[in-house]
Amino acid sequence: MRARPSLAIVVPCYNEEDVLPLSFEVLHTLLQRLVTEEKIASDSRLYFVDDGSRDRTWAMLEAYSQQYAQVTAIKLTRNRGHQNALYAGLMSTHEDVVVSIDADLQDDPNAIEDMVEAYIAGSDVVYGVRSARKTDSAFKRITAEKYYRFMRWLGVDLVYNHADYRLTSRAALDALAQYPEANLFLRGIIREIGFPSTTVEYARAQRLAGESKYPLRKMLSFAWEGISSFSTAPLRAITLLGFTSGWLSVMTLMWVLGTRVFTERAVPGWASILLPLLFIGSVQLMCLGIIGEYVAKIYAEVKRRPRFHIEQRRETPDEE
Numbered sequence: 450m451r452a453r454p455s456l457a458i459v460v461p462c463y464n465e466e467d468v469l470p471l472s473f474e475v476l477h478t479l480l481q482r483l484v485t486e487e488k489i490a491s492d493s494r495l496y497f498v499d500d501g502s503r504d505r506t507w508a509m510l511e512a513y514s515q516q517y518a519q520v521t522a523i524k525l526t527r528n529r530g531h532q533n534a535l536y537a538g539l540m541s542t543h544e545d546v547v548v549s550i551d552a553d554l555q556d557d558p559n560a561i562e563d564m565v566e567a568y569i570a571g572s573d574v575v576y577g578v579r580s581a582r583k584t585d586s587a588f589k590r591i592t593a594e595k596y597y598r599f600m601r602w603l604g605v606d607l608v609y610n611h612a613d614y615r616l617t618s619r620a621a622l623d624a625l626a627q628y629p630e631a632n633l634f635l636r637g638i639i640r641e642i643g644f645p646s647t648t649v650e651y652a653r654a655q656r657l658a659g660e661s662k663y664p665l666r667k668m669l670s671f672a673w674e675g676i677s678s679f680s681t682a683p684l685r686a687i688t689l690l691g692f693t694s695g696w697l698s699v700m701t702l703m704w705v706l707g708t709r710v711f712t713e714r715a716v717p718g719w720a721s722i723l724l725p726l727l728f729i730g731s732v733q734l735m736c737l738g739i740i741g742e743y744v745a746k747i748y749a750e751v752k753r754r755p756r757f758h759i760e761q762r763r764e765t766p767d768e769e
């Protein structure tokens with residue numbers, strides 16, 4: 450059994466003015482309750498990361514940080530995306546354990562208590578797992594499930610139906626800090642790190658207010674991020690494709706030669722030239738595209754640019 454930890458709750462926020470008052474209230478009350486019930490240490494904190502919002506999010510966060518001693522508000526210089534904002538938040542904490550949760554509270558905050566208990570019982574990483582996805586659209590549910598299956602098939606180790614709602618211990622965070630990669634797919638990296646882990650189930654709710662900040666475009670690019678950061682299977686698929694198309698063109702070539710030598714219909718049609726031409730051309734283009742994706746990644750990694758810059762950090766000093 451571990452000692453009662455100090456807890457940091459990290460919340461990335463992008464244009465969340467609609468939901469923020471609600472979720473702030475819920476999280477703040479929860480933190481205070483857990484402190485009062487002596488489940489967590491009294492120096493536990495809330496960290497809000499403003500990911501370059503264009504609405505009143507930062508003004509609100511700044512106000513909370515001035516009003517409440519347990520609140521830290523962090524502002525990134527511009528929108529860097531969910532994963533980077535989350536990472537910025539994680540790296541700004543110094544508590545014993547950190548729970549990351551979305552600002553819309555679709556992930557049930559009450560599971561935090563179970564997560565802390567699991568930590569005390571010995572787990573360094575506790576994954577929040579959605580037991581039901583009833584509130585997601587059928588499209589999102591099905592594509593997400595297919596995606597988890599596909600990733601597993603590619604050999605990428607992911608926790609099924611786990612997003613970024615998780616508890617991470619200080620030790621696991623220190624390990625995470627050693628991953629210098631610029632293409633962040635946190636749920637994959639955390640899995641990679643190892644450490645004793647367990648899962649806590651909860652039912653996924655509706656967004657409390659506001660709209661999803663993950664349109665289809667971002668979802669697709671995030672899905673690809675996951676694949677290309679953790680699997681080289683697409684590269685192997687190219688080789689396979691190359692062999693298949695090579696074999697097909699040999700067959701076509703034999704047919705063309707046969708027609709030329711053994712029959713009278715020896716006016717080579719434009720189709721027999723054009724079809725393989727187009728086919729091979731398109732295969733080549735596709736292969737180049739996928740290789741390009743990896744080259745782009747190598748490029749990004751080699752540059753080793755910092756992932757974020759904190760513009761401001763506000764908190765009221767401890768009164769104790």
Ligand code: UDP
Nearest residue numbers: 461462463500530531534551552661662663
């Ligand atoms: N978010 C962010 N930066 C972005 C997009 C989203 O920090 O560029 C935050 C957002 O404020 C929320 C979390 O990431 O706290 C998840 O976003 P959302 O709930 O819109 O995603 P969904 O649940 O629809 O997948």
Ligand code: MG
Nearest residue numbers: 551553555656
């Ligand atoms: Mg959400």
